Amino acid sequence: xxxxxxxxxxxxxxxxxxxxxxxxxxxxxxxxxxxxxxxxxxxxxxxxxxxxxxxxxxxxxxxxxxxxxxxxxxxxxxxxxxxxxxxxxxxxxxxxxxxxxxxxxxxxxxxxxxxxxxxxxxxxxxxxxxxxxxxxxxxxxxxxxxxxxxxxxxxxxxxxxxxxxxxxxxxxxxxxxxxxxxxxxxxxxxxxxxxxxxxxxxxxxxxxxxxxxxxxxxxxxxxxxxxxxx
Amino acid sequence: xxxxxxxxxxxxxxxxxxxxxxxxxxxxxxxxxxxxxxxxxxxxxxxxxxxxxxxxxxxxxxxxxxxxxxxxxxxxxxxxxxxxxxxxxxxxxxxxxxxxxxxxxxxxxxxxxxxxx
Numbered sequence: 001x002x003x004x005x006x007x008x009x010x011x012x013x014x015x016x017x018x019x020x021x022x023x024x025x026x027x028x029x030x031x032x033x034x035x036x037x038x039x040x041x042x043x044x045x046x047x048x049x050x051x052x053x054x055x056x057x058x059x060x061x062x063x064x065x066x067x068x069x070x071x072x073x074x075x076x077x078x079x080x081x082x083x084x085x086x087x088x089x090x091x092x093x094x095x096x097x098x099x100x101x102x103x104x105x106x107x108x109x110x111x112x113x114x115x116x117x118x119x120x121x122x123x124x125x126x127x128x129x130x131x132x133x134x135x136x137x138x139x140x141x142x143x144x145x146x147x148x149x150x151x152x153x154x155x156x157x158x159x160x161x162x163x164x165x166x167x168x169x170x171x172x173x174x175x176x177x178x179x180x181x182x183x184x185x186x187x188x189x190x191x192x193x194x195x196x197x198x199x200x201x202x203x204x205x206x207x208x209x210x211x212x213x214x215x216x217x218x219x220x221x222x223x224x225x226x227x228x229x230x
Numbered sequence: 231x232x233x234x235x236x237x238x239x240x241x242x243x244x245x246x247x248x249x250x251x252x253x254x255x256x257x258x259x260x261x262x263x264x265x266x267x268x269x270x271x272x273x274x275x276x277x278x279x280x281x282x283x284x285x286x287x288x289x290x291x292x293x294x295x296x297x298x299x300x301x302x303x304x305x306x307x308x309x310x311x312x313x314x315x316x317x318x319x320x321x322x323x324x325x326x327x328x329x330x331x332x333x334x335x336x337x338x339x340x341x342x343x344x345x346x347x
Contacts (some may be wrong), residue, residue: 099244168337172246
């Protein structure tokens with residue numbers, strides 16, 4: 001009877017990769033390659049990066065044709081204007097990615113969408129960490145072959161006369177999409193424009209909309225069975 | 231070579247910038263029609279199977295770098311040029327719908343994978 005009611009373990013088993021990470025990290029600390037404090041600081045940094053610098057790059061390009069030209073020709077140099085140095089993205093330590101950023105410009109006749117079929121290549125210094133779905137075999141396998149169907153699952157229908165151009169990021173280049181500036185944003189400031197360029201717009205699975213910001217208020221749903229008096 | 235030679239070489243320059251000037255002149259230029267070769271890849275490759283044998287057009291000559299098939303084994307002494315190639319989706323997937331015949335896909339190859347078409 002007691003055997004039957006043996007409680008399930010509270011925590012799932014640790015994966016081999018996690019064991020390996022801890023082992024290598026502890027060896028490196030013992031060897032003096034870096035300290036535990038360095039590691040904590042890097043982990044904190046890694047969790048704080050996001051798509052805001054890339055949104056700023058797009059907004060600046062919409063307003064400044066000279067900057068747009070630079071962004072399309074030399075993403076590495078243009079990134080510095082929005083505070084990202086690909087050689088030293090953390091401000092300490094080593095580069096964390098390859099350094100060849102390519103910006104793909106959407107036009108009325110071409111819509112770009114980015115995938116990495118081989119793993120999950122992603123312009124992390126400027127766009128933060130990739131979303132979970134970007135790393136799934138489902139997205140990686142299907143986007144190259146059925147791009148319009150996958151985009152429609154994201155709620156994005158591209159007209160038949162617009163060329164959908166999939167960019168399979170398989171080598172050292174890193175890609176982000178420069179979406180078209182939506183109507184209804186005339187006279188907007190760079191700050192206002194940057195707010196509507198969300199991460200998904202820069203991967204090509206969404207389009208910017210003047211009424212949709214990355215930090216929009218979330219809807220509040222009232223509890224179905226509220227606690228008495230609350 | 232030290233164990234950290236790759237990081238040492240890239241520090242202050244970036245990777246692939248640190249291989250600039252190390253490859254022979256590029257064999258292809260923007261606009262060239264190319265076919266993807268079907269080379270053996272029993273150890274490591276980044277050349278997708280779905281592109282083998284397909285024909286496309288070079289759209290960007292990107293940079294110099296050791297090919298991944300070499301770099302995976304730390305053989306970094308023979309960098310080559312890399313190219314972004316654009317394919318018609320119909321060329322890659324025969325069943326791709328005719329109504330979307332303008333759709334394309336771009337991906338990147340090291341020079342060894344390309345031949346003139």
